[in-house]
Amino acid sequence: MNDDLQTLFSSVCDHRATEEELARLSRLLREDQEVQDLFLKYVDIHAAFADEALPVIESNIINYASKSSVAKSPGVAYPKWLLASAASISILLGLGALASYSFIANQSDNSSRDPYLQATPIATMLLSENCQWLEKSVREGQRLEAGRIALALGTAVLRFDGGAELVLIGPSEIDLQTPSRVQLNHGDVVVRATSGAEGFVVNTPISQVIDLGTEFAVKVSHSGATEVHVLDGEVSYRGTTTADELSKILRAGEGIAIDEDGRPRAVPMNSPRFLEFVNRINPQSRSDLLTAYEGFNYSPGILPLEKSTVGIGWTGPWRHPNPRQGSMSGNDLTSDNFDIVHGEINVAWPVPGGRLGMLKLPSTSTTYVREFEHPINLDSDNVTYFSLMTQINEPGDIAADESTTQHANAERMYLTFGSSDHLTKAHITFGYAGNFIPFIQLSGGSKFDSPVKVPQSQTSLWIGKIVSRRDGDNEVYLRVYNESDVLDFAEPTAWHVVSRKVRLGGKLDRIILHSQGRSSRIIDELRIGPTWRSVAPIASDTKQETEE
Known part of the structure; x- marks a missing residue:
């Protein structure tokens, strides 16, 4: 252990740490496994020789007491139960509460909190x-x-x-x-x-x-x-x-x-x-709360992009990606037109309008972009949901020398919430690639995969959730529903992909739709709204059988 770390650990355990030292240790414990191990050993040794209870640094991440019952202190608060031994810290780590090392020096001054020092949702x-x-x-x-x-x-x-x-x-x-x-x-x-x-x-x-x-x-x-x-x-x-x-x-x-x-x-x-x-x-659908909606409700046939102006909550029609904003593929073959079809997917859920127009994406690399009026501000406390229906059609004939694996690896589809400033800015991507495994990918490269596959030759319904917090971590969720799945009045207990404890900032104000592969796809009913009920096509009468 270097002298700098030993001095820092000593200051904390001897009640001498400044706010800056507490914040520094918080970040080190989050980012460095070796520092975590050294700190645990130091606390154990200190506990063996201490004449009084070791300080326990108060954190609103693991302090589940009512905020109204937390005593205010003009200085650093050290509750006496967290760092009493290395074992107690290990228990917290086992519960996934590594963030509990986020230290708060002054409960009464919210404005001065380090962005990492925030409570964990429960x-x-x-x-x-x-x-x-x-x-x-x-x-x-x-x-x-x-x-x-x-x-x-x-x-x-x-x-x-x-x-x-x-x-x-x-x-x-x-x-x-x-x-x-x-x-x-x-x-x-x-x-x-x-x-x-x-x-x-x-x-x-x-x-x-x-x-x-x-x-x-x-x-x-x-x-x-x-x-x-x-x-x-x-x-x-x-x-x-x-x-x-x-x-x-x-x-x-x-x-x-x-x-x-x-x-x-x-x-x-x-x-x-x-x-x-x-x-x-009797919770009802709340489509009246939608902030953006695209139902592709056009007459069947070829539709020029400049005429793709229906829907609500958009600032203009669909378009090609601007080269300076980045592209999802280096060999993009995006058409200047939409191929609008009717009745080519099975709409298994009660979606008003879902049986009218729908967009057929070709079996080539294609990218479309559209800006929406109400940006998602990742720097504020906010919740945004989206839903999208999609179907992967059976591919055409595959040459005898092409393996199924090669074909599967060529298939991919992304729906990205991005910034109109540049694609490399904040963005959140929901999609599938490779062997049809759904995933969430965030700006910065973090990627989270699902344990299930997107079904082929049947309609699937994607529902995603973005939770942004002004002073805390973001959370992103994705669930893929099959035709046989029934949607409840509320979001599911289990999501297929969950991304937590990530930090994103900026504003998301555009949708990027990218498709690539050997098989065509059909998409319909893109919805963006503030609640589950605004985007999920739940039945108008959700009454369930009451258990005997």
Whole structure:
């Protein structure tokens, strides 16, 4: 270990580190595995000789306490649980929380935070219907960090990163704490924790409810009195204000009421199920929120590019890529015309207009560009979704000496959100190449592949999501749906490609569509909007069967 690193580690562990030193160590720990290992060893040695608890550097990345309950400090805050030993740090690393080494020197000065020193999202707002929020508003699709959410009116549905889903009914107030724990201060919630999300915890002012693989409701009055109703499976509960700390089990069909003094009594189970609340909302498609739409609704035949002016949210027609802005291929053979066809793909989803015009892309290298009116600002807190229908046609005859692998490697299609300034500026590409493996590629070269393949000779639906944050990391998602897949009222639990903890900046204000290969493709229904429901072709009536 060099003297510079030893001095830095010593300053941190001896409570002498400046804000600049804390920020420097944060970046080093993120970027250098060797520094991480050295720091762990140093902390272990320091702990063995220390006469008092080692400092633990506070980070809002892993501090899941309510922001309102975090004490303000004029200086550097050192909670006493993170760096108590190297083992505790290893646990955090095992949880994928390497970013928890991002240090915050002054909780009260948000403007001075290093861009790396930000909280990690732990949940997603899936649905917000007729909601009136207190303190801060929450949008559909928004990624949520630890902190308080207060709902005055309406119904909202959240999904925690641990897998549990929660219906919040106003008026209610909750504190998001971790991907598997929430504090219900008052109001009503219904939790559905399917397989893999067991162990979700709902804390109340006087009790703790732990899911054992089930669906349950919790109601808390302003006095703290709590009711628990088990709709399916089992839950464990215990009071936190009485001497009796033993957990008890509630089973499906049972209910318990715990008064403000912690005294329990049995009550009849009385709560609607999770899906009943969703069905009451009956979430509808919100195509009225689209910021850009291209349905290729033209008469069949050859259409000059300068006449490709339909749709909404665009600043002009489709065009060739400008050479100074870069091209997706060095031997581009883009035509001056669109080949518009009708009825040549199977539209398996309820897409208004999706059975009219559609664009047939030739089996050559082709690139088209179109600018949209409302840029995606990657330097602000924003959520943008897109969807696109596409079909890969069967290729024509392949010469006997051409292998299937060679043919597959020639096939590719990209949809890029880019900057009109230059292609080498910020851009996000969704596409497939090689053996029809979907991927996300970001400016800077980062590439993320899917474990599934794009289906051939049938229609697939791409849905992507871009989450930008003013002071934190970007997140980018892609899911490819087959004709047999059914779209739900909200975004999926599992995306095929996920890109997290990346930093992108600038504005994306154009679409680049690139196709290349031996087989032709047909695309249709390009949608860009702020919510899942604005781009996903969900049925007009989304009611689902309520479980018996």
